[in-house]
Amino acid sequence: MEERKVTSTNYENEQELLQCPVTYTLSIIGGRWKAAIIWQLSEGPVRFGTLRDRVGKVSDRILSKQLKELQEDGLVCRDAYPEVPPRVEYRLTEKGQSLEPVLEGILKWGLANRGA
Amino acid sequence: MEERKVTSTNYENEQELLQCPVTYTLSIIGGRWKAAIIWQLSEGPVRFGTLRDRVGKVSDRILSKQLKELQEDGLVCRDAYPEVPPRVEYRLTEKGQSLEPVLEGILKWGLANRGA
DNA sequence: TCCATCACTTACAAATTTGTTAGCGAGCCA
DNA sequence: TGGCTCGCTAACAAATTTGTAAGTGATGGA
Incomplete structure (x- = not known):
């Protein structure tokens, strides 16, 4: 994870902003490709490469x-199978599914x- | 308005991403203070300075x-009264109000x- | 005259996000 | 042996966003 500077002028604002549930939610789904990712995963588990091909020009x-980040926020789960070449599937957690409506x-x- | 570089590697992605209605909506309300602004304005017109004081550390x-940006996206309306010192009120448009649910x-x- | 008010803007700085390119490791298969 | 797959990472570059500090202009009041 790329570290975040705590001396940032933004940092304080962010702490306060996340107090607002709306801003909290938006911070979770606001990444450029996150809505598309969640959308894809809503149909069921998808492999990394497949996701990359479907989501767009990521x-x-x-x-x-x-x-x-989606994993850290508890929306997405990662299942890795010990094969070669590796196979990794991503899927929505319950929390992730609850976002659909x-x-x-x-x-x-x-x-x-x-x-x- | 600060110009945007069209040579940007981001530009193409953005055009495509905005095709998605979810991404379109998120791009409109995703600014750091926009949810808070809309929230404040949902009660009725507010002056610039009042908004600044209420919204947080903006x-x-x-x-x-x-x-x-909210004006350009048609969510907010600006009413300026020709007084000195100036008085400017912001309020939600219908489109802005339709975001509330x-x-x-x-x-x-x-x-x-x-x-x- | 001088200062205060209010809604901005300008010039600049810093942080954050997104992107490109190249590479890695383990094992299967020719 | 040598190339291939797949998920991922490192090093770097570019764009975008957010922030700070210092104005501006018209007028009313001390």
Whole structure:
């Protein structure tokens, strides 16, 4: 994990902002590829490479990072099988699944209001 | 408005990402102070300075920028009264108000899942 | 005259996010 | 032996976001 500077002018703000449940939620799903990842995983477990191909133009590094954050936030689970070449599957946790209705609300609003 | 480099490696991704209604919505409400701003305005019009004091530790520049983006996205309206010193009120548009149920969904999820 | 008010803006600095490129390791298979 | 797969990481580069500090302009009041 890339370390975060605690002397940051942002740091204090962030602590306070995360007190707000809305900001907390947005900080979890706000990463550039996270909604797409969750969307893909909502159908069931998906392998790393498959995810990379389906999600869009993500690089390995970025996909890896977003997945790691999703794991840390408890939305996604990683299952590694000891094979060669390695096989790793990602899937939603219960917490991750509980986000789906929220994402649907966001989706519907987007559909209704984009381009207006 | 600060210009955006079109040679950016990010630019192409962004165009594609905004095709997704979820990502589109998140890009609109995802700014650091935007949820808080919308929240404040949901009660009715608020002046710039009042907003700055209520929203948290925002600086003038940042609040101004977030408000401008919210206006461009059609969520917020600006009413300026020709007085001295100037008086400017911000309020939600209909489009902005239509976000409230979505934000409530986000809020409820955050309340239920923070700290779990 | 001089200062205060309010909603900004300008110039600059710092942190964060996202991206590109190249490589690794273990074992299967030709 | 040598190349291949797959998930991942390291080193680096670029863009974006957020922040701080210091103005500005018109006017009313001391």
